[in-house]
Amino acid sequence: MAGGSKRYSRNNSNGNFNQLPERGPVESLIYWRDVKKSGIVFGAGLIILVAISCFSVISVFAYLSLLALFGTIAFRIYRSVTQAVQKTNDGHPFKEYLELDLTLSQEKVQNFVGVAVAHVNGFTAELRRLFLVEDLIDSIKFGVILWVFTYIGAWFNGMTLVILAFVSLFTLPKVYENNKQSIDTYLDLVRSKLTEITDKIKVAIPIGNKKPVGAAAESDKDK
Numbered sequence: 001m002a003g004g005s006k007r008y009s010r011n012n013s014n015g016n017f018n019q020l021p022e023r024g025p026v027e028s029l030i031y032w033r034d035v036k037k038s039g040i041v042f043g044a045g046l047i048i049l050v051a052i053s054c055f056s057v058i059s060v061f062a063y064l065s066l067l068a069l070f071g072t073i074a075f076r077i078y079r080s081v082t083q084a085v086q087k088t089n090d091g092h093p094f095k096e097y098l099e100l101d102l103t104l105s106q107e108k109v110q111n112f113v114g115v116a117v118a119h120v121n122g123f124t125a126e127l128r129r130l131f132l133v134e135d136l137i138d139s140i141k142f143g144v145i146l147w148v149f150t151y152i153g154a155w156f157n158g159m160t161l162v163i164l165a166f167v168s169l170f171t172l173p174k175v176y177e178n179n180k181q182s183i184d185t186y187l188d189l190v191r192s193k194l195t196e197i198t199d200k201i202k203v204a205i206p207i208g209n210k211k212p213v214g215a216a217a218e219s220d221k222d223k
Contacts, residue, residue, distance in 0.1 A: 030173050042170045049166055053159040137202055 032038040051060045072094070079093040092098065129135070130142040156164070176183055 030169060031177060032170075032174055038170065045166055046163070049159070049163045053163065136205060137198060 028034065029038045029041050048060065048064070076093060079090070082088075083090055130139050133139045152161070
């Protein structure tokens with residue numbers, strides 16, 4: 001341990017240990033740096049999502065809240081009886097959590113709102129560009145994606161997609177990290193093929209080609 005942060009390593013095919021890159025608290029869960037914590041979060045999240053897919057959100061929230069409340073009340077009574085029998089005065093069993101500061105500072109809220117607004121503005125501008133066909137090739141790609149989504153929507157409902165996304169969130173990043181080199185090789189190959197096909201389509205469809213400003217001005221002068 002260095003600087004208060006844990007160092008993680010894995011055993012490669014040669015029997016040597018490679019140090020894994022440091023991750024933030026959320027990324028550490030996704031990349032399974034601590035198997036126990038990631039397993040608890042993944043299992044609890046998956047159970048909640050499956051329960052929501054079978055029952056209403058209100059019912060799931062009510063039952064989970066009742067279960068948590070029953071647990072805290074039972075633990076509070078148990079600690080009170082234990083203190084009375086042992087004649088100790090350890091105080092409230094949840095004192096540490098009761099004194100925990102959960103307030104959001106104005107700076108944090110402003111930062112969050114600023115980031116959210118920036119993403120919304122970027123998303124809106126991108127949709128406008130695609131729907132109004134600023135670039136024909138990009139709009140065609142967007143249409144193909146929407147067409148694929150129609151089949152996905154016919155096969156799965158929204159909650160099933162959320163569950164699949166949650167499972168993928170806890171599996172794909174780790175798989176990619178363990179097989180980064182081979183996956184990057186295949187991704188570069190696919191990316192080069194797509195770029196080649198896109199360039200051929202742009203050459204075949206003049207509308208998809210954007211003339212530089214200088215070239216457009218020279219063509220106007222020639223006319």
